[in-house]
Amino acid sequence: MSGTEPEIDEVDRGILHFLQKDARNNATREIGEAVGVSAGTVRNRIEKLEEAGVIRGYVPDINYEKAGYQLVILFTCTATNPSETLAKDILSTHGVVTVRKLLAGEENYHVTVVGTDTADVSEIANSIRESGLEIVRSEVLDEELVQPFNHFGEDVPRDDE
Amino acid sequence: MSGTEPEIDEVDRGILHFLQKDARNNATREIGEAVGVSAGTVRNRIEKLEEAGVIRGYVPDINYEKAGYQLVILFTCTATNPSETLAKDILSTHGVVTVRKLLAGEENYHVTVVGTDTADVSEIANSIRESGLEIVRSEVLDEELVQPFNHFGEDVPRDDE
DNA sequence: GTTGAAAACCACGGATC
């Protein structure tokens, strides 16, 4: 199907574990010392992981409310006429931050949007409908916590703490 | 309430816009040229944004399936006995990658988990129940797209391109 | 708060094992 299955070993898991904690402020040498390889190897592994599509990119974890966008809304939707590009179309809509497509069920699209006020959110809702989603329910998001992957490197020996 | 409201200006928005695209492989000098300030100022602003809590951290965007965790499940739950630390407790559970707490409604907790097989997911489900969540529904996630914040910097003047 | 320059640090590339 999708072809190659990348083999993720302990070194890769350790690297991914480190990147989870902080994907920006760290050095390959520091990671290498923690997982037991050289800095150059860390760089090679990261490159492989990126090429294999395991790592899709690096994003900042942003607190929307503190950034001035007080409203964070979760729209539960039904795709009336699903197309191949529907998810990507929705994602490119102003205000949309995440799109989750479920494998089955009626309410098979979950769209998270952020806005400054209700009028703003209302406009976003209209855009979503025009793209081909019927909004079944809209709810206010109170809190969202992200732990991108707490599996990696759980059994990697740590020299500190 | 939460106290200080950080003032996000055009420079901050431009910086956030750049970090969205790639939070790891970029130079402060490059960002500075795009938004019209020096590299040092970019670093100062980023530090401010981090201290203010606008930027909570930097995380890799990982494709779970390609990393060997084929099952990505969305649990829709109801908090039977909500506590202050419930969301954080759930997040620290093995296999849990995101916790979304809704402001109101019966099914007010959405928990995304990843696992290697059904037995793995079943164990995770048990852990979630033990933490105080009743699982109302479980669905298979087909696709998840993230666009952390496409608002920032849309109207920032660019001197090139 | 921002800027500019010097120094320490790091990533990147090739050669080697």
Add this chain to the structure above:
DNA sequence: GATCCGTGGTTTTCAAC
């Protein structure tokens, strides 16, 4: 495939505006 090393670029620090 992993490691070492030299070079260019970048972050960092500090003085000055």
